[in-house]
Amino acid sequence: MISSRGHRSPQLLNINLTLVLAAIRSCLKLAAMIDHRIESAPCPLRINVRLLTWSMMALLIIAGTATPALAENNSIFSPASSNSEKINDIFYLVLAITGLIFVVVFGAIAAFVLRFWSRDAETAPEPPQIYGSWPIEIAWTIAPLLIIFVLFLIVIRSVNEQRPERAPSDALKVTAVGHQWWWAFDYREHGFITANELHVPLGDEEHPQSVFLELESADVVHSFWVPRLGGKTDLVPNRVNTMWFAPREAGIFTGQCAEYCGTQHSKMLLRVIVESPDEFEQWVENQQKPAVDDPAGAAGKKLFLELSCANCHTIRGTGAAGTFGPDLTHLMSRQTIGAGVQDNTRENLLIWIANPHTFKTGCHMPDMKLTPEQVETVVSYLITLK
Amino acid sequence: MQADTYTVAPARRPLTSVMHEWVTTVDHKQLGIMYIIASCGFLVLGGMEALLMRLQLWAPEMDLVSPDTFNQLFTMHGTTMIFFVVMPVEAGMANYFVPLMIGARDMAFPRLNAFGFWMFLFGGFLLYFSYFGAMGLYGAGSAPDIGWYAYAPLTSPAFSRGNSTDYWLLGTMLSGVGSVSFAVNMIATIITMRAPGMRLSTMPLFGWMILVTSGLILFAFPPFTAAEIMMLFDRHLGAHFFDTQAGGDGLLWQHLFWFFGHPEVYILALPAFGIISEVIPVFSRKVIFGYATMVMATVGIGFISMGVWAHHMFTVGMSDTIDLLFSGATFLVAVPTGIKMFNWTATLYGGRLRMTVPMLFALGFLALFLIGGLTGIMLAVVPMDWQLSDSYFLIAHFHFVAFGGILFGIMAGYYYWYPKAVGRMMNRKLGLWHFWLQFIGFNLTFVPMHFSGVLGMPRRVYTFEAGYGMEIWNQLSTIGAVVTGISLAIFVVNLIYSYFRGREAGDDPWNAWTLEWATTSPPPAYNFEEIPTVKSRRPLWDLKHPDDPDWKHE
Incomplete structure (x- = not known):
């Protein structure tokens, strides 16, 4: 196992636990506040608000316990290539930004609802009318503009990093051809074709070995997706698309077609087998031979x-x-x-x-x-x- | 005696006469109700399709339905919900309430209005007739199985034999003709038939949103219709626009489709925004915060949404420049959408919030649409889109927009306007059950989908592999779908129950401010005995507060 960045899960787990605990605490606080406010509210309302608060808490707990689990399995949160690692990093960054926006806006909505909830609105006089405020409205036009500007810069950088032109020249080149409902992997440089299982060698930290895929389709549009190794790229008939990734771990990585392509779209699975250079050489040697005549x-x-x-x-x-x-x-x-x-x-x-x-x-x-x-x-x- | 004749007389009309009236009516209110009833019918169909899919995905390798059936289910579910549920219910509400809100007696072109409705309805019938009449790849009675965006070349005669795809093309095309006539009519009505004194700048926001929606329909639907005609040429006249086996281009279809398909999202969303913009102020007892920026944001969304379509295609291998351009444009659309969110939130501030059922739905809209919008920002980050596109995360995202956002907004509209159209209030107790079950059911269905997507589950699969941690999320989703189904059943019961047993509403049950509440419930055929003169955005506020009318502040 070679991984330049170490395993991520434990660290992730810690962050999540803190978050979950904080969330539960604020939920309890909120619940107490709501209870206080609606003591004399009509009965169904009272039950419903409690129900809502408790179910939101349940959801948060589920989400909190789920996130560590998400870092296992086939998740995009357990990257195994340089490319998916980069996407993973961006994911956390963007999640933090959008999470912050969510907390602020949702917090404002929740706070206003609790603060201005009126039980006697039918009889009470109308509140003061506020028609708007240019300074405030301009402020919340400019603030999102700044945020999206930052996000856009992130996108420019990351797209440039990941594009096929950046693939190292010594990459292993394979042509993947999508068929209704299987994959052909054509090792043109090695002179053989195999199906549904892509074998690639693992590099080391100094010399990461990249895989460069040319993607073609024999019939309809398909999409090559192995979540732990990187994003998906479509296989479009009459076009040659390209993608690349540099695996950082040995193992079997599963994926499947991600663009609906007919009856058995669900069973167009594929696996990428990342193995040591020796194992890969052996495999290639065997594949290059004609069929055994037993x-x-x-x-x-x-x-x-x-x-x-x-x-x-x-x-x-x-x-x-x-x-x-x-x-x-x-x-x-x-x-x-x-x-x-x-x-x-x-x-x-x-x-x-x-x-x-x-x-x-x-x-x-x-x-x-x-x-x-x-x-x-x-x-x-x-x-x-x- | 007089009361007796009043109640008995309508019942004595022979059925044929009643039927004749329904079929030949050109009244905007009756057509509005017909749109809404028809959309309810399609909602039941689309909902059952969704429920079947969720049951099939209860566990790995279930075989409740066959792969082909499943593929037909998601195609029909998407097509139905977009073209035959949300579009018509919003068209129905716009039909009914825009003329009332702007103080008109009917639409500008009443017969065109009826034409639009029947085009939509028969478009829907044509689509569903495929279940009985179409010859597909799998024999007679095949619904289309091409997905709601029908990517070429899966739709070419080589891969889609028979004629189920033709039913899809013709059904959506017909309903598109209906939508275009609706849009033309709305624009003409809003531009030319406003009450004296009502300038565009004093028109209710719902009117503005419908105006911009109609503009989007005019720009988005004709290219879609053209693409569908090209597809029919391919299928029947030997053309090769999208036929990749003869050198055609599958991506051409994707561009043409999404050039329609993305504005379509806003065609669905803006009317819901309009409803929210009416409901939140009335139940906060406050004027909308920042009317002018609301209008500008709406128009801004209209323009920007015409230029973001290729963000559906980040994975098809476009150039960096194009990817970045569309990513930037997509971020840009977040700004006016954000302004709307902030203005709605600010309207709550300092108000006296009345927790009626429509207000609950509006608040539900705010919370859920916020999440849908933020996951939209995530998907606009191109490398994240490479991972998340076409996964269940995407399904979660657009259902948070289309269901959590748009459908919650529509529900707010139902509860808000039902008393006006029917003359009776919707039952509050059933309404509360409906809201909470729908809110819980919705979250239970779609929150877990974010996780199954992250775990690598692509969309449109009839089953998923065991052992990848997806089981629990799919089961939660299925339970949520059942809860949501129950909530919608309660809603339908409430519609029917309240029609017979609901409390009398009176003219203005919510103490609201726009013109539809100035006439009787339901309004007479001519809407207003006397067309009111308007001085501000809230004519009824002026009437109720002569000491401090709105026009002094605008």
């Missing part, structure tokens, strides 16, 4: 080539050269099938080949109506594709 799969291979499988799938080293579906040359080196719908095991492959729609309704791989024996034979070949 005698155990000979019958299945024959069947694969005879049936329509080869029209859509490529298995390098055989006659199968279709490009509509994922490249299967090293199928068993992948962790999942169907772009993340199931683990890549023999049992799941049997179900998948028998009818892909069992796992993934509406996917473009048809039910080929194979007999159970044929399914068995094809799968016995596929599991040799290490």
Whole structure:
């Protein structure tokens, strides 16, 4: 694990606890104030205000306990690349600014409501009428202008930092192609194509290794999003978009398509596997080889080539050269099938080949109506594709 | 005896005669009510769609509805709520109350007014007919499943076979024609038919907001209609505007759509701002703080909102310059919106606040819209948008604006104006239940969505992966959706119950200040026996306080 900034969670937790405690204290104070004010208010009002205060407190507590949890998992608050770290920092800054605005404005509204709440407004004389005040109105035009000016400067700086032109020249270049509902990763410089799992090497602090993605689409608009590694970028047909990130941690980072792209948009998952340079080299070496020709799969291979499988799938080293579906040359080196719908095991492959729609309704791989024996034979070949 | 004939006579009219009147009416008040009733119907549909989606997302890998059904649900939910619930209910309130507030006897073009209503209604029918009549990718009876912004090329014949997408295009196009005729009519009415003495600078703020909204409709809808016609050309006449497989450009659709789509947000929001600008002063017993800056802010929002559309597209790979330009413009829109927030808040200061149901909704609006506005600022920060765009955080943001803001404002309008339109007060007890359940339900639904978005949950997914900490937030959201559903059911019950059993309202139950309260409840067909002469922004205040009238201060 390499992380130049250390782990963030404990520090975060402390800040949150203080905040939550402060919030609870002010809530209690507020509740006492409200109770005092509405002692003689009509009954439903009294209950409702108490209800409101308590539910707001409950919400605050939930939010307070939630935030540390948000820093785990797949959260954008637990960045694992230089890019997502920068976004994370901006997030805290902007959250602080907007949080302050919220406290001030909401505080004013709440204070005015409590202070000027009138139980006898029907009979009381009208209050003094205040038509406005130019100095005040000009002041609260200029104050937001200043705030957004600062925010705008932050945006200019951060956009410039993160743009593809800033990607280091020694970045690993991969072309990602979005398909209805899977990802092709084309390592053009290494001469192979794989699917749904992007392997990248991890650099060290002095020499961070960046990944530069060219994003294309084979059909409709998709979007590449791995929250812990950075923001999303769309894959638009007829265009080549680019993005880059420099991972700071080894591990498996999951993400998924973030632009609605049809029936199985929800199951267009992807994972980025950040591994040590050695592991990455080994993986590349294996991927570059043509498919293994294991005698155990000979019958299945024959069947694969005879049936329509080869029209859509490529298995390098055989006659199968279709490009509509994922490249299967090293199928068993992948962790999942169907772009993340199931683990890549023999049992799941049997179900998948028998009818892909069992796992993934509406996917473009048809039910080929194979007999159970044929399914068995094809799968016995596929599991040799290490 | 006289009372008997008065109450019995209408009941004796044959049904055909009543129906004939509803179908042929050109009266602005009756059309307003028709708009509102129709929007209530669509609200029930759109709400049930939302509830089904939330139930499906109760836990990972649920299969309450199929993926295709889910995709149809969110498409129909978004389209319904925007085009067939919020637009018409606001059009209905504007139709009913703008002529009354400016002291006119009807709209400038009454028949155009009726035309606009029927275009909207049949547009909605056409959209929903797809559930029975459209042939989609999945056979007969397919609603469109393209999302409410229908990104090309998902809508091209290759990816959207059959004709469900055509129903979407034609339904929204027809209702757009209705909106444009509404806008033309409103502008003509407001410009030419104000009561003697009422200058634009003394017009009630609701009138101003509707005027600016109408202007936005005129600029935003025609490009949208044009884009939809281009899409129909693509689909049926072999054109290739958006057909990427033949060299067309999918981003062209995105630009054209959001050029309409962003002003649309303000088309939905400004009328709600208008309602709030009427309700808060009346129940604070104070004149609105800073009328002139309110008007300037409204006009400012109108102009700026035409220039921010590409902030919906920060992730599509535009150049830095364009990203920054639209980010800056989006920040800029926060300034006039902020001015409005501050002015409303300042109006509370020093008032005598009457906690009526409309006032509660208005205060709810202030609190929730504030949050929606602030998360909007977050999303305008381009790198944050790369993370948060198209996630559940975004869903939370725009529901805080569209539901927490706009719908709470509309509810304030319902409770405020119902006595005028019906002659009876809405029940306060049911109203309080409605408000608190809606407030709690809303927060329970949409606060957790910020968290599921941060945890990496994209929008428009029919299910989510287990083990990423999203389960609890989705369950809270679903519970909240059910609570919200109950609150809206109470609202509908209240509408019906109060119609029969509500307390008699009288002409001016809120002791308010604008002209609609100067006539009977409900107003006669001709609105005013005598068109009043106006000297200030609050003619009824002048009447009630001859010692200290407004026109001395304005």
